[in-house]
Amino acid sequence: MSRLKSRLLEKIQEHRPRTAALVKEHGKVVIDEVTIDQCIGGARDVRCLVTDISYLDPQEGIRFRGKNIPETFAALPKAKGGEYPTVESFWYFLLTGEIPTQAEADEVLADFQSRAKVPAYVFDILKAMPKDSHPMAMLSTAVLAMQKESQFAAKYHETKKTDYWDTMYEDASNLVARLPEIAAFIYRWKYKNGDIIAPKAGLDMGANFAHMMGIAKPYDDVARMYFILHSDHESGNVSAHTTHLVASALSDAYYSFSAGLNGLAGPLHGLANQEVLDWIMGFQKKLNGAEPTEENVKQALWDTLNSGHVIPGYGHAVLRKTDPRYTAQMEFCLNHLPNDPLFKLVNMIYKVAPGVLTEQGKTKNPWPNVDAQSGVIQWYYGLKEYDFYTVLFGVGRALGVLANITWDRALGYALERPKSVTTDMLEDWAAKGGRK
Ligand code: NMX
Ligand code: MLT
Numbered sequence: 083m084s085r086l087k088s089r090l091l092e093k094i095q096e097h098r099p100r101t102a103a104l105v106k107e108h109g110k111v112v113i114d115e116v117t118i119d120q121c122i123g124g125a126r127d128v129r130c131l132v133t134d135i136s137y138l139d140p141q142e143g144i145r146f147r148g149k150n151i152p153e154t155f156a157a158l159p160k161a162k163g164g165e166y167p168t169v170e171s172f173w174y175f176l177l178t179g180e181i182p183t184q185a186e187a188d189e190v191l192a193d194f195q196s197r198a199k200v201p202a203y204v205f206d207i208l209k210a211m212p213k214d215s216h217p218m219a220m221l222s223t224a225v226l227a228m229q230k231e232s233q234f235a236a237k238y239h240e241t242k243k244t245d246y247w248d249t250m251y252e253d254a255s256n257l258v259a260r261l262p263e264i265a266a267f268i269y270r271w272k273y274k275n276g277d278i279i280a281p282k283a284g285l286d287m288g289a290n291f292a293h294m295m296g297i298a299k300p301y302d303d304v305a306r307m308y309f310i311l312h313s314d315h316e317s318g319n320v321s322a323h324t325t326h327l328v329a330s331a332l333s334d335a336y337y338s339f340s341a342g343l344n345g346l347a348g349p350l351h352g353l354a355n356q357e358v359l360d361w362i363m364g365f366q367k368k369l370n371g372a373e374p375t376e377e378n379v380k381q382a383l384w385d386t387l388n389s390g391h392v393i394p395g396y397g398h399a400v401l402r403k404t405d406p407r408y409t410a411q412m413e414f415c416l417n418h419l420p421n422d423p424l425f426k427l428v429n430m431i432y433k434v435a436p437g438v439l440t441e442q443g444k445t446k447n448p449w450p451n452v453d454a455q456s457g458v459i460q461w462y463y464g465l466k467e468y469d470f471y472t473v474l475f476g477v478g479r480a481l482g483v484l485a486n487i488t489w490d491r492a493l494g495y496a497l498e499r500p501k502s503v504t505t506d507m508l509e510d511w512a513a514k515g516g517r518k
Contacts, residue, residue: 084193085186087251089178094247094492097134101493118508126399130500131317131326135176135485138316143406146172146314147179151410154310159187161286166306169287169481170194173258176313176485191286197259198281204228205267217268217473218347222340224264229336231256238332246332247492253335254484261477262287266294273467291477300418301463307414308459311407311452312475314482318400320345321352321476325483329490330498342483343476349394352475354453357394359461359468361386362427374427376434383431383438395454396435397445407452411459419462428458 083091114129136146146154158167158181171187174180182190207227208220229235234249241249263281270278279294288306295301317326325342329335346352365374365382372378386393398405415425432450439448457471465471511517 085189086174086177086182086193089180090251090488090492093178094489098493118512121503121508124399125318125500131323132495133317133486133489134179135482135489136314136316138400140400140402143401143403144315147175151311151406155410157181159184161288161302161306164288164303164306165300166288166303167310169306169309172310172313173481173485176481177488193255194259194287195283197256198263200260200263200267201228201231204264208264208268208271213272216347217272217470218343218353218476220268220272221265221473221476222343222347224268225257225261225336225343226340228257228260229334229340232334232336234334243494246494247488250329250335250491251488254488257335257339258480258484261480262291263294265473265477266291268473269295269465269467269470273470295465297463297465304414304459304463307410308456308474309478309481311410312456312478314479314486316400317486319351320348321479322483322486325487326490327498329487330495332497335484335487338487339480339483342479346476346479347472350392352453352472352479354394354451355456355471355475356468358453359457359471361394362424362431362457363468366427374430376430379427379430379434380438383435387438387442393435393439396439396448396450398447398449398451401449401451402447404449405451408450408455411452411455415455415458415462419459422458422462424458424461428455 116125116128120126120128134147136144137148138144142150144151149157154172154175155167158171158175160166161168168187168191170190171182174182174186174190204224204227208224211220211223231253232249233252234241234246237249267278270276274296277296279296281290282293285293286302286306288304288309289302291305292299292301295305315322317323321342324345325338328341329338349357365379368382369378383393412429415422419425432454435450436448439445456475457468460466460471460474461468
């Protein structure tokens with residue numbers, strides 16, 4: 083057993099009595115109540131999911147295993163010659179809550195390499211899809227196609243419930259190890275005339291992804307930063323929640339993550355990064371060569387709102403401040419591409435949009451989220467095919483949601499099955515002032 087897996091087992095064994103005691107001794111303690119607007123309005127803010135892998139504070143933003151973004155970047159072992167930690171060290175951290183030593187991180191790298199071979203049929207399936215299929219449909223299909231590789235599904239009938247985490251961990255690790263090659267294949271197949279670049283042994287995930295994409299340094303660091311920043315955002319977001327929900331039926335990691343990716347592909351969720359670039363391109367086209375100014379940005383934002391559409395990259399279901407993932411990427415831009423015209427335009431939108439959204443008065447959060455800033459960096463390093471951007475989000479998101487469903491199995495989390503009610507019932511309870 084690898085050091086990561088045996089450490090994970092120790093952590094699981096330490097944790098199990100806590101979950102058991104909460105259910106057995108304190109199971110009826112009330113921690114929330116549900117109002118009619120939450121019931122109709124997407125269960126916003128209802129506390130009914132548990133994860134220890136990340137927590138999202140509305141003001142402060144995400145903490146992974148208790149550490150905010152700068153603390154996470156500072157604590158983890160860096161890639162050789164890179165500014166950012168390796169994805170491998172971050173995976174160890176997400177699963178165990180512990181900062182790995184360099185040797186432990188190197189062991190994850192070797193373990194991923196032993197798992198990374200993508201079955202040839204996956205590429206055949208991708209090649210058989212229409213070339214104009216959306217890259218997210220291709221990614222989700224590739225993941226689903228590999229379901230026959232699932233160890234969880236194959237060993238389900240002979241595995242004890244307390245050991246379900248083991249085969250889930252194997253499936254999760256295999257998926258994480260294979261996703262970069264699948265994503266890079268989709269990119270080069272779709273946009274680079276099928277000129278595929280084979281993976282290179284010995285490289286960490288960020289460096290290997292940059293290599294397979296055919297993009298030079300510092301894109302290796304961009305990939306590391308991007309995958310870590312997009313990994314997890316507690317459990318209620320659509321991709322994490324979907325993955326968790328599907329896994330709660332004891333569907334394996336392939337079925338569950340493919341479903342999660344389908345949720346990520348929605349324009350209110352991960353596809354917003356594509357929408358942001360699309361909005362900017364549309365805006366620049368309308369300018370017809372004129373310089374962007376705060377005035378014409380403001381006008382374009384109002385035009386979008388008045389046409390009944392959302393401003394992509396702004397607002398959030400939980401956050402009430404600028405997303406620290408936005409800030410982390412802005413800092414990268416200030417260091418690496420301070421004079422890039424697209425970065426300057428994104429900054430101008432940041433100056434203007436919160437005021438416009440506040441004046442409009444609908445959104446609870448006028449500040450930018452992760453998607454408002456991520457495309458600029460990709461564009462700068464030559465990845466201009468912006469309908470691919472959500473695939474990058476998906477590769478990163480795999481880390482969080484697959485770590486989560488491994489822990490779901492370890493702690494024996496139940497089949498998810500909330501209760502629905504009828505409109506008649508709501509009207510009745512509304513008239514009585516509550517469900518009495
Ligand atoms: N532009 C215009 N209107 C907005 C925006 C926005 N960026 N954000 C929220 N609103 C509207 C929202 O549509 C709703 O209108 P209505 O009452 O007509 O239905 C109203 O403001 C109240 O919404 P909130 O409670 O503030 O936001 P909610 O929690 O419902 O939705 C988002 C959160 C993220 C779906 C929403 O802010 C949005 O649509 N943002 C733009 C899309 C986006 O950037 N999504 C990416 C989120 C991050 N991610 O990667 O997943
Ligand atoms: C995410 O990263 O999943 C998004 O910010 C959406 C969310 O947290 O609801």
